[in-house]
Amino acid sequence: MFHVDVVEPLLTRALPRLRYAAGRLGSGSDVLGLDDVMSRDHDWGCRLTLLVDEADREMVPQISRLLEQRLPERYGGFPVRFPVTWDASVSHKVEVATVADFAVSRLGVDPTGGLSVLDWLSLTGQSVLEVTAGPVFTDQTVALAQVRALLHWYPPDVERYVLAAGWQRLSQQMPFVGRSAECGDELGSRLLSAGLVEDTMWLAFALARRWPPYAKWRGTVFRELSVAGDLIGLLEAATTAPGWRERESALADAAEVLLGSQRARGLPAPASAVTGFWDRPYRSVDQAVQRALLVEVTDPDVKRLPPMIGSIEQWADGVDVLSSPGRRAALQTAYRAWIDLA
16 A cells, blocks of 8 residues: 555656566565564564666666655554664665665575576575565566566475485484483483474475575464474474474374375385484484485586585574575585585
8 A cells, every 4th residue: 555555656757667566575574474463563664665677777766865755754654764673764664676686685696697506505485585475566577577486496406405405404313312312311302303393394395395484483384384284293292292202203204294295296205204223213214315306416516516415594593694695695605615525
């Protein structure tokens, strides 16, 4: 309504030939459709994103000046000019940019000319959702729809690579749920179980070809996945069951559910996800699951990658790293170094 009643008329009168896109993109729970009354305690007001194609780059400052001069102070009872955590000035929060510049500000890389393998691996689910999840009210650009379509999901071989890394994380930690408990470390066993639940949820998103949001909303959005009904009870048991055997069993059953999803997707999958761990009374993910995925990779750039590392959000968990597009993009140098070491 803010766009239709206020912004669009301004642009139509002052710049009638301007071709632009308007939407609610970027950060904020409302972009994901998950805002509530509590969401209004900060960064709340009439926010909008206006984007133009590269050919109209020179129009960006003109549009910004127009809005600064003519936007009202309030609309519909909500502030139009207000401070936010990243900008303390009392100013309008209609972001104006080219499609490419806006995408870079979220992704850390420019998708308008396509993405390299390392570009894909530097993305997080939340960064992609900030470009693709929000509503677009009007779009006369060429680039925005193309970018959103490109970011729908990983290319097939990159997908196989990150899935293999996800399974590897499960295989490396699952046996320690029992081992730590039997050594008297019940707290450590529970922490391991909780971490494996998080990894299982990440794999569920990936197998559903859905980008996971950041931690606050991950469990909420997870419940929308078609496989969630088969997993929720198991994952709750994996985090709350009193004994390690029950927790391990729940994790193992969840792994089999995921493998079934992988098989249904037409991706390679062995007969079973779970196997014994050496001669010990513990279970783990069979390495055959990861190998089956990687053996089908043909893209030479993916084949050169160190196996089982995955995307940046699979091996880094610092909020100040993952929430920074520039820091994520800079970490591409780590992959290049690993390739050179191989």
